[in-house]
Amino acid sequence: MIVMKFGGSSVANADNIKKVGEIVAKQQNERCLVVVSALGGVTDALIQAGQTASKGNENYKQSLGNLEARHLDTIKNLLPITAQSSCLSNVKQKFNELEDICEGVFRLGELSKRTLDRIISYGELLSSVIISSYFNAIEIKNVWIDSRKLIITNSNFGFAQVNFVETNKNIQAFINNSNANLFVAPGFIASNETGLTTTLGRGGSDYTAAIFAAAIHANALEIWTDVTGMMTADPRWVSNAKTIPSTSYKEAMELSHFGAKVIYPPTIQPAMQQLIPIWIKNTFEPQQPGTVIENISKKENEIITGISSINAISLLSLEGSGMVGIPGFSKRLFEALSSANINVILITQSSSEHSICVAVNTADAIIAQQVVDEHFTHEINTGKLEPLKLEHDLSIVALVGDKMKSHPGIAGKMFAALGRNGINIRAIAQGSSERNISAVVANKDVKKAVNVLHEAFFESSYKQLNLFIVGTGNVGSKLIEQINQQQKYLLENLNIQIRITGIGNSRHMLFNDEGIDLSKWHQLINEAPAMHLHSFVKSIITKNLRNSVLVDVTANEQVAETYAELLANSIAVVACNKIAAASTYNNYKKLKNLSREYNAPYFFETNVGAGLPIIGTLNDLMKSGDTIHSIQAVLSGTLNYVFNHYDGKEPFAAIVKRAQNEGYTEPDPRLDLGGTDVMRKILILAREAGTTMEIEEVENHSFLPASCMEGTVEDFYNELAAHELHFKALYENAQKNNCKLKFVAEFKNGKAEVGLRAIPSNSDFYHLYGKDNIVLFYTKRYPEQPLVVKGAGAGADVTASGVFADIIRVAQ
Incomplete structure (x- = not known):
């Protein structure tokens, strides 16, 4: 014999009850006892009606009227007209009883636990009567059982304790003395020794089924609900939650105690005592195997259930x-x-x-x-x-x-995963x-914690990053394009799933926790709400998604000022923006310390040399115990491009304008030509080499006339044109000495300087073409022949690829 329990969602309406009928019909070759809950939502509605009546509010009558209409409609949609009369009469009689009880509550202005149990018992009484009548109507012959006559409890109304000796004796006698093949019983309800109605606690219908199963030594207990078994995590929170095919009684007890709503915790004990397997099945996908709970789990490799x-x-x-x-x-x-x-x-x-x-x-x-x-x-x-x-x-x-x-090591892995995502643990x-x-x-962290742990223990095949990108200009657009192109490759080859969940620019901000559709992000962001940087940052923090990363591909000071708040909330920062790393030394150090303290990576490789591994190489030298003696570099792809193309024939201003149009310059080209950008870069390298230095300490030998730095960008171009003879003279003087003009940065003996130099043909800098950068590291290990890093140091594609590489470093 088997016991089957169908929950409120399974019997919520006529269509669902028909599905229940199809499932039960397949069991007619074996004796079966079906336990049912109230129609979905009815118990809460009955509680509300009782409470409304106790407050002297006559609206309880309308609530009862709505409930009556719902049950009568269910009967009319389920039963043929010829079979409706008796069931309708039975249901109307029960609602008359309910109205009388609630009227008494209304007049007394009091709702005791005893009376509340009586009121809410009608949910299961009504549903079981309707379902029993439906089964008979479709020729699934059955006997209706009043569970109150068989299950005996104490008088702890609302959460009554079962007297198993009396209960087992009653159930066994009833079943053994009946020739029926199928029984239908209301769950949740019982009675005390004097016959007063009691209830077994919310979720008690599961418990009712387990009580029946244990008493009759059933072959199996089936709990039919609206999910396909127990899950590795709450599927409403974890999109990749998996069905647990097999688990033990003790594991199931732990999971149900700690919030797994699929099964009511007391249900397991009676079945466990009799070693009755419990199946969790889906009424709406009955072909799925679901989860079996038994004495010893059959799973083989999983450590965590x-x-x-x-x-x-x-x-x-x-x-x-x-x-x-x-x-x-x-x-x-x-x-x-x-x-x-x-x-x-x-x-x-x-x-x-x-x-x-x-x-x-x-x-x-x-x-x-x-x-x-x-x-x-x-x-x-x-x-x-x-x-x-x-x-x-x-x-x-x-x-x-x-x-x-x-x-x-399980506990260590658990706490490490939580710690990396900034989830503070208050007690263990x-x-x-x-x-x-x-x-x-903290409540605000629980969803994130569950996702982090699920990724750590059940999704070892990949790690998910949630990116929030600020800046959709040349570099930002190329980055999004590269991510879209490489998503499949990263998942298949590096086990990294990159999801862009936020995009912001100077006009709009767009969010989607499930990932923005990158095939039409241009259209989506133009239809998105207005950009407010404070709101954008607060949204990142509030969403609290696991492995969150801010990707800053702007040159905006306000964006750089948000890094500290994000890092302090364990949100990684990948910055193309140089402003933060080149700000005051105290701020630079603060960001590095926050990164370490809150396990939030702060990467800014593209601050120097776009996609070239310059900072990474320097960091590797330092970590391995090398000492930096000096750094010599051409660090401006823009200036290299300009001086490689300027020959005195085409105006200097035209060359600069072309560099800007091709995406090599900063939005304000004066940052490049005035040397500010290179000053920032050598400052960052000096700091990464371990030197305390401020931007004011970097000496700048500017080649631009002072007037070029005044006014607007348009004024800047006008001044360049006006000083064409100055630039031509610089070029011709270098040519006379068989030299090329290069804007060079140098760090040596704790000091840094930048400036335009005439480079002779025997220099490493002489054969530097196009937009290339070059860095020479002279160290304890490379004292005479330097370690050289050389390649394209500007351009949207290479800069975006450098940012992309930093994002992958975050994942790894």
């Missing part, structure tokens, strides 16, 4: 030197909580015995604080204990698996069975 969580938790912390070495404090704490019927969810105590911390439901927290403070009044008044500390807005996230005990608990590791985190 699932990840679960409980929200709305508060922490109570009892601390004080008066606890140390004094036995009985824990006992007194739990006695105080027990006296107020407060359930303790998690316990942790310091080894010094100086503090003990427990987690309770937030709804119980204030009462808990009151009873504990009252219980320890003497110790608090004498200074032996501090008043109880109470923290709200917390959640528990739990990692569950039978095999954790035999695999070291692990039982001696090592089947569960629980951590208390």
Whole structure:
């Protein structure tokens, strides 16, 4: 014999009940007992009606009328007209009883737990009567059971405890004395020894099914719901959550206790005692295998079975030197909580015995604080204990698996994954069975925590990055294009899934937590809300997505000023923008420290040399113990382009304009030609080499007449044209000495300078063409022949590729 339970979503309406009929019809070769919940949402509606009546509000009548109409409509949509009369009459009679009870509540202005149990029992009574009638109408003959006649409990209304001796005897006698092949019973409801209606707690229909299954030693217990079995995590939070094919009773207990809503926790105990397998199946996908819960899980390789969580938790912390070495404090704490019927969810105590911390439901927290403070009044008044500390807005996230005990390092992996994503842990608990590791985190972090842990333990095949890109000019657009092109390759070859979840420019900001459609991002961003940098940054922080990265491909000072806030929230920063790394030394150091403190990478390779691995090479030299003696470099692709193309025949201003049009210059070309951009670059290299230096300490030998730096960009071009003879003279003087003009940066003996130099033909800088950059590192290991990094140092494509490389470094 098998027991099948169908939940509220499975019997929510006539169409769903028909699906239930199809499933039950396939079991007619085996004796079967079907337990049903109330129609979806009915229990809550009945509670609301009772509460409304107790407040003297006649609107309860309308609520009952709506419920009656819903049930009558269900009958009319399910049963043929010839079979409706008896069922309609039965349902109307029950609603008449309900109205009488609620009228009594209305007149008394009081709703006791006993009366509430009576009211909400009608949900299951009504649904089971309708479903039994429907089965008979489609020739699935069955016997309706009033569960209240068989399941006997104490008088703890709302959450009654079952008397299993009497209950088992009643069920066995009823089933054994019947020749029926199919039984239909209402879940959730029972009665006390005097026959008063009781209920088994919300979710109690599962428990009812388990009680029946254990009493009759069923071959299987099937829980039919609207999901395809137990999942590795809540699928509403984790898009890649997987069905758990097999799990043990104890694992299932842990998962259900810590928030997995698929099965009501008390359900497992009766089935476990009789070793009855429990199947979690989907009413709407009955062909799917679902999850089986049994004594020993059949899974082979998985160490972790699932990840679960409980929200709305508060922490109570009892601390004080008066606890140390004094036995009985824990006992007194739990006695105080027990006296107020407060359930303790998690316990942790310091080894010094100086503090003990427990987690309770937030709804119980204030009462808990009151009873504990009252219980320890003497110790608090004498200074032996501090008043109880109470923290709200917390959640528990739990990692569950039978095999954790035999695999070291699970806790380390769990906490490392959370730490890398800036998720602070307030308390930790692990039982001696090592089947569960629980951590208390902030409510705002729980969804992120579950996703981070799911990625760490169930999605080892890839790591997901959530990018927020600011800047959609030449470089930003190329970057998005490159990411779109390489997504498949990265997933297949590097196990990295890059998802752009935010794009902002000077006009608009666009977000999509599931990833922006990169095939039409131009159109989407133009239709998006107006850009507000503060709102953009706050959205990144508030969304709290795992592995979040700000990618700054602007030259905007305000964007650079947001890095500190983002890094402090464990959000990585990849910056093409040089302003932050070249700002005051204190700010530069602050950002580096924040990156280390909050495990948030801060990469800015493209600050120097676009896509060339210049900073990375310097960092590798430093990490491996080398010492930098000097750095000589041509670091402006723009200036190299300009002086490689200027021969005195075409105006200098025209060459600069062409460089700007081809995307080689900063938005304001004066940053390049005035030497500011190169000053920033050599400053960054000096700092990365370990030198404390400010931008004012970099000496700039400018070749531009002072008037060129005044006014607007248009004025700048006019001044360039006006000083054409000056630029021509520079070129001709170099030519006379068989030299080429190069704008060179140098760092040596703790000092840095930049300026235009005439480079002879025997120099490494002489044969530098187009937009190329070159850096010479003279070090302890490379004292005479320098380590050379050379290549294209400007252009949207190469700069975007350098930013892209930094993004991949974040993932790795």
